[in-house]
Amino acid sequence: MKFVVPLCHPDEAETLWQHGAGEVYLGYMDEEWMQNYGNHDSISRRQGKANLSRPDDLKTAAQNAQAVGLSAYLTLNGRYTTPQHNYLLRLAESWAAVGGTGLHVYDIGLMAELKKRNLPLRLSVSLLAVVQNRATVLFYKQLGADRIVFPRFLNPETMGQLLAETGLEGEAMVMGDGCPFVDGYCKGWHGVGYGDASENAEDIVYAYDTQFRKHLCQRVFPAEQPLNTCGACALEELHANGIGYGKLGGRGLPLPIRLAQLDFLIEAKKIQVSDRPQYYQRWFAGDCRCYYRQTGRSYE
């Protein structure tokens, strides 16, 4: 199984590769997009600075990934409307031109347009598509999908059944970014969120969501830590069911955190499954929460 890791800076590829990443994915949000559609999660389910922001950064990221043999996917997993398509297609063409491997998508309008253009990009269907039946897998295959990223709530066996004999790759969450809801159906606002300051202001910043501080899930489940959601105990079972890619969540997390999560998974693979929860506890100094309920502990 290859580990798919978020890349948040164009120069991170080599470091991630050295720590065992098998693939990277990234987001992009530039001034043109923000001027029209804001800086919340409008383009790719991550707001603000979780995204690269300059065309040169995209090029550098793609080239650095290629240099160490890493595939690189650009995340375009928003819901889009027609006025946005021109920009997104230009972005996809730019990504292909600089050597990007593929796109994470789920909007079928965008996918239909991408198919017409026949770009040299692989298409991975985001977990936001909530693919939970075989008919949806086959529908996305018709639209040109090469891979399905399964939603968090499916078990490995069901993923295997949905993938069987389709020829598609499979990807599933294995670390971090836990969500108590079905992410693809969640319309909770994901804004930028500014921390309160008591000092006198030196500058002025404008926003339309001045009161946003936390995601809905963080308000409803204030004690939960999505970082500690883990699939280490299910790696072999996922792989046996056709899941060749294990996704680490958390675009926007500091690099040391992402490296610690990746290092843990690399080391966890070397020990018995039954020992991994305790190993997690020692590594992260806290309890894990299981993505696939192996330990019986998950949201609700």
Place this chain on the structure above:
Amino acid sequence: MSDRQLSVVSFKSPIDREHQGRGISVENQAAGHRLYVGNLSCPAFLAEEYWFLTEDEPLTLVLPPVPEAYFNPLASLLEKLAVRQQDDEVTVNDLGTLHYCHEQGIALKINVGPLLAGQDTAPEIDDFITGRHQVRRNVYHDGKTAELCYRQPPEALITHWQTPTAVSLWPMLEQFDISRVEVTHQPAGFGEIGCPLSLYEGFVPLTILPCRDCSTCPKEAALYYQDSKIELYRKQNMIFYKPEIPTIPDAADRLIRHYIDNAL
């Protein structure tokens, strides 16, 4: 005021009770001779008795996103519905079910449901547009302290928020012989595409919980979460809020009265 004739229909289940006269008062309102049944988010009814098949009125069967394990019962139910030949419809909420119904040539009208129509339903969006509640405060920004002030979102963003994805997808959806699109929130853009539009009244889905154990899943709606900004309710796996009474869009010709629970 438009001259459209608005058909008002009811969503009925063995649990929900019927309601009279609440909600929007509309002119040119006609009692729609149609019954909505099924469930927008929970698939459990697909494995239960189909009490509604003997109803005299035309039915609209609302399907949730359908897990693979429920596809065989779904296929059986659609066949039973199709033989009624009573102008029945099916409202689908995932691409696979849509694709399946079309590929199988199911002899029912197919509607796109709210979860597939693709709307931004965050209750804060109306406040972002109007500036309501967006008070100034001091914040940390780029290593400095800044005053965070309200500015109205760009027009392109407002239009995007108000336009369901189904509007952009209409050329593709027409290939699936879609009869109408159904939404729960004030939409824009439908007048341009000439697509029949239904509006669900009484609730707006905000998010859905993953299914765990049906035996512990609440069958009756109840308050789920409350803070100074929002009041959320839960019934089965759906988390929803009660909207302010909206203006019915001119493009809507069907109003679906769906009071999740009389207790609310």
